[in-house]
Amino acid sequence: MKKLLFLCLAFIVSSLSAQADLSGIIINEETREPLAFVNITINHNTKTGVITDIDGMFTIKQNEKINTITCSYLGFESKTLQISGHNYLRISLSPKEDQLEEVILSAKNPAHAIIEKVIAKREENNPNNIKSFQYTSYNKTIFDFVATDKETDSVMNSVFKGGHLTVMESVTQKKFIAPNLSEETVIGNKVSGFKNPYFATLATDMQPFSFYDENIKLLEIPFLNPISNGALKKYEFRLTETLYKGEDKIHLISFKPIPNKNFEGLKGVLYINTNNYALQNVIAEPANGLKMDLKIQQQYQFLENKYWFPEQLNYELQVHTVSEDGDILKVNGKSYINEVDFNSEIKKKEFSALSVKIEEQAAKRDSLFWTQYRVDPLRNKEAITYQVMDSLGEKYKFDRILSYMEKLPQGRIPVKFIDIDLTKTFIYNQFEGYRLGTGLYTNEKLFKDTSLGGFFGYGLQDNRWKYGLEAKHIINRENEFFIKTSYQNNVKEIGSYGLPISNQIFGGLRDFMASKMDHLQQYKIETGFRIFKYLKVNVSGQQDKISPLGNYGFETPVFIPNDYQHTAASVRLRYAFREKLIQTPHQNVSLGTSYPVFTLNYTKGFDNILEGELDYQKIEFRVEQDFFLRNFGETSYRLQAGYINKVLPNGLMFTGEGSYDPDILFLIENTFQTQTPYEFLSQEYVDLFLSHNFGSLLFKKGDFNPEIIIHHNFGWGNLDDHTLNFKTKKNIYLEAGLQLGRLVKINYFNMGYFSINAGAFYRYGAYHLDSFDDNFTFKIGLGFSFN
Template sequence: MKYKFAFFVYLFLNISYGQALLQGTVVDKETKQPLAFANLSIKNTNIYVMSDVNGKFTFTNVSKNEVIVCSYVGYEIGEFQVNEENSKKVVFELTLSHNELPVVVVNATDYLANQIITKVIANKEKNNPEHLKSFQYSSYNKIICDYKSLSENKNDSIKFRKKIKESHFFMMESVTERKFMSPDLSNEVVIATRVSGFKDPTFASIATDFQPFSFYNDNIKFFNVNYLNPISKGSIKKYKFHIEDTLTNEKDTIYIISYKPRAHKNFDGLKGLLYINTKKYAVQNVIASPAEKGRIDIKIQQKYALNDEEYWFPEQLNFAIQLNDYPNPKRPLTLDGKTYITNVKLNLPLDKKQFSNQVVVLDEHAAARDSVFWDKHRVESLSSIDKKTYRVIDSIGAKMNFDSYLSIMEKLMQNRFPLKYVDIDLSKTLMVNKYENLRIGTGFYTNDRFAKKISIGGFLGYGIKDEQVKYGGEVIVKVSKKNEFNLGLQYQNNLIETGYLGIQSSLNDFFNFRKFIGYQYDQFNQIGVSIHFRSFNYFLWDLRLNQTKTNPKYNYEFNNGSQSYTGYKNSTLDLNLRFAYKEKFISSLNQNISIGTQYPVVFISYSRGFKNLFEGNLNYNKIELAIEQSVFTKNLGTTTYRAEAGYVDQSLPYGLLFTGEGSYDKSVVLIMKNTFQTMTPYEFLSDKYVNLFLSHNFGGLLFKKNKFQPILSWHNNLGWGALSDLTHHKFVAFKTKTKLFLETGLQVDNLIKINCLNIANIGFGAGTYYRYGYYANPEFKDNLVFKFTLNFSIK
């Protein structure tokens, strides 16, 4: 009996070991970085597994003495024999292959690769997860920021690691819940976040959008550059595909296909690997990075899983960002992110009412989750370095008060700088124009430390050239943050440029250089009340009731026959409306940050003047409309337009009419968006007008030669206007454009690039505009205008 017992014990041990669990990781031998989607197989069998996004793999039934073969595109094949000592945990260290493959123009393998990609493109609509009726999922996200030592001297790497106390430079985690409803309704809530060094990381919601959710859009966008997807329609003419390996099992075949832009093709392309599963010819795995090296490199790795044996859905999303020259080429800053998607539910009966225009929201309790919560939701445990990062960086953050620097960043995005109980209004600080030359002064607003529901502010400034003081103040009552509902009371004694009322104020952004060349101003004394709010997600309203006394600061008299005056009083009800259909926002940094809309944005400005109300002199209706949009077209570039129109039903003083659309100034030779580049600032005057500014940016589609990659843009601007009563305006020069005003321009950006902090390039370019048609000047040279441009890029 005891022999039978011993036999069964022996048999059990052999079976237990014979069906051993083998786990491990595939890494690059030199860098020790994990290799995603490596192929591991038991030699002389069809049994194989694939490493995940993190290079990890698992065999569930490996017998003693069997040989595991590991292959990865671009690396030497590795082998490993299983025995009792090494079966617990394996690290495959693969060496880069230095064998150069012969160049083949067309072969049977490439022809087959093209056929496979054609089938993938044909099945894109069915396999795109964002074409499902609806879905929801949970995700665990982890981002690590570090310095990567590229020094050949190993001692340098060790010394540097000790400098940062053997921890990561920065680390953050988050748990999110997302729901989606076709075609484009999406809400993601960050229910938990933890960021090293910060107690209240209000920026955490931004970290969910470093890469596209799926690899099925025609264009993959990285850092505002649209890269042509290798599986978009027509990509076979742009990309070269090659089958690197083929994996088969009982059910399906997986083709590993490399891709890169074809030679002499000018477009923003990607390179990498596609793992195509013949089950629906879907993308099972993908590795992608820009084909051209820039200041910032990004690499994404995505893994998809088959849900319900029918739908391929993302399971793991990794990205790696490297600032190649920051802080220096030998020690670049890197950002590695991982996303694990779980609890996937497809085709749920969701309701549109469950969605808002905030695509990402930070839960108010997200930063307060305890260790029990994190232990439950972490997909991968924290390493010893991770834990040390929290200890070290948290202590540094508390000592240096990182959260205070974060609050400064929040305010800077609102054009303010925080002090204790007040914020400095940067938009009212050191203003520049040709009338005042330089305005010395600033503005202040109380902040949330003073009161959360009310803000009191004011400004004071002195013009160096006109030697006049400007001042004003306002009280704002914050009724509802959700609806952006504010009530206000304002008073100011200030200057306003002629023609700047209405939709022209919508052009007042940071890079609007047009304000620098203004020289014709009205002085006004104004008191008013205002209501500001958002409704139905996409409408932003601004209503004002104003009583204004205006005095032109130039030689002018208004004479309509029955009355004549220079200064005037004006009582108005003003409405400014912005409508941006399906505009999306990220709730971050204690504010809503717009990520734009693909639809046209509409601006409407209406002003009703009341004669005899608060001693008003004028009775009129004035309306303006503007529509603008940017449309990206695959293989063609980006087309942008802005159409404007305005109408006044009564004869009004000069300052209330339409002018100021020109931006030609010999001393400020910069291209100014949505203005006429060959027209002087106040050349024309109108009480009704139509303008169109149309441009097309070809990007890098036309010229690419090594690092010289100029960006070409074509511009066409046209305008029409009329003025009913020309004789009413005395002592001021102007024209009317009752015929079409026409100009065409060619702009070339990035002719010269200058390194900016080793992170980006400052690109300098130039443009030339030609004025033609009815309003062309007699001399050819007077119709030609040369201007310069300035932009930033990572390429």
């Protein structure tokens, strides 16, 4: 009986031993970093094997005895290992010293037939074309400083106690309805050194959700997708290996731009599964390199026997510092997608205006929460990072820096419970000269939803004091619902009572040219809110006492007094389809949209109400857009028009579209470059500003890759009162320009380039000036790019 018991026990133990899984990790022998998507063949049988995941991990089910495994990876030496009783392996592969040899294409490249099938199935396999889905993702981003000399490395280890520079984690839940409804909610976020790190989820936006769009945007640069239509004429493909997984094959195809093809291209490897010819894995990076090195990796899984869906997303960003030792700042971000659901009913009314929301408790999650969502436990080096950086963050007030980062885009700097308004602090124009003053407003540290404050300033050239008071209360932060009342004693440029020329918070360089002003005493009340997801509404009422200052250069109608009372109500509508809004603790931040943005402004003036003297109606309309055309570049346009039903004081009319000033040579977008600011006066007008940026498609030689940009601007205007001495654009105003961007590039800490642009514009047509030279103007501009 005992012998039988021992025999049974021995059989069970041997069975368990035989069926134990073989797992491990494969790393780069030189960098010691994991290698994603390494092919592992079992017992020299090319039809059996596995592929490592994004973390370089693998698991092999031992359905049969494993004697050997062979690891192969593009650009690395293959390695075969004998398996003898080990259940966990740590394998290192050595990079090949020689580069891939030039591919000699036969009459029929076998990779082309495969790529053609992938392109044909691209829309079908694109996860963004699935009717609806929702999922949960765990995201982790690690920042490291890699020192190349021992002394610096020793100092860094001493400061950070052997930890990373920074660790960022977030957990998000996303829901989606095709084709464009998307909302991601951050339910947990954590950044070493910070208590309220709302920016943690933004670190995952370095790459697209999938690799199926016509263009893959990396660092705001659109790269032509190697599986887009027409890619076979742009890219060189090479079938490097074919793997087997059950009844399916996995084709490994390397790709890179065909030599002497001038376009923004990628290079890397596609793992194509013959099951519907879908992408199973992707490795890609810019072919020509950027100032920063960026590589992305994506892994897909086949779900519900129907959909190929992203499972793991990874990116690696390297910034070579400007130190002589060649130190590197390295950023590695990973996203793990799970709990994917295609079947639950998602209703459109569930979506808010926000693309990314942050739960109020997201930064306060406890260890049980993170244990639940982390893909693997926190590593020792990561735990050290939290301990060290949290201590440093407390000591050096890192969250104060975060507060500055949030406020600066609003033009403000927080100092305890007061915000300093920079837009009221740094003011210059040709009427006032320099204005000395500032604006001070209470912030959320004093009153959570209410701000009280004002501004004051003195113009050194016009010798006038300006001042104002304001009270604002936020009713609903998510829908941007507020009410505000204000008073100001100020000056205001003529022609600027409607839609602003610039969308920038500081008004742009055009404000420097303002030389014709009205003195303004104004009482105003306004409210604003967002409805229907993409529509923003502002309603206001105001009572003004307006006094023209100096000679406009226009003749004023005799029936209009120099000083006048102006009472008006306005409604402004702004519609931006698919605008991406990110929620931060105290505001919503727009990341823009690739679709047209429409703005409509209606103003009604009243007489005999609150002492108003002008009964009129004024309508302004604007549509603007920037969009990318594959293999052609980026087009920008702004079409705007205005109408007033009667002649008004000159300050309320339309003027100021020009930006020519011999003392200010900067190119100012959406203005006429060859037209002086107040050259024309209009009661009704239509303007079109059109430009196209070819990028470096037309010319590129080594590192010299200037952007070639063409401009063409059109304008028309009219005024009913023909007895006055003024100019109108009753004929079409025309100008054209040629601009060279990135003409001079200045390295910015090896992260990108500040660039100097130059352009020439020519005025022609009905308003061509007598002297040929007077029709030309030269403009310069500044920019920033990663390439």
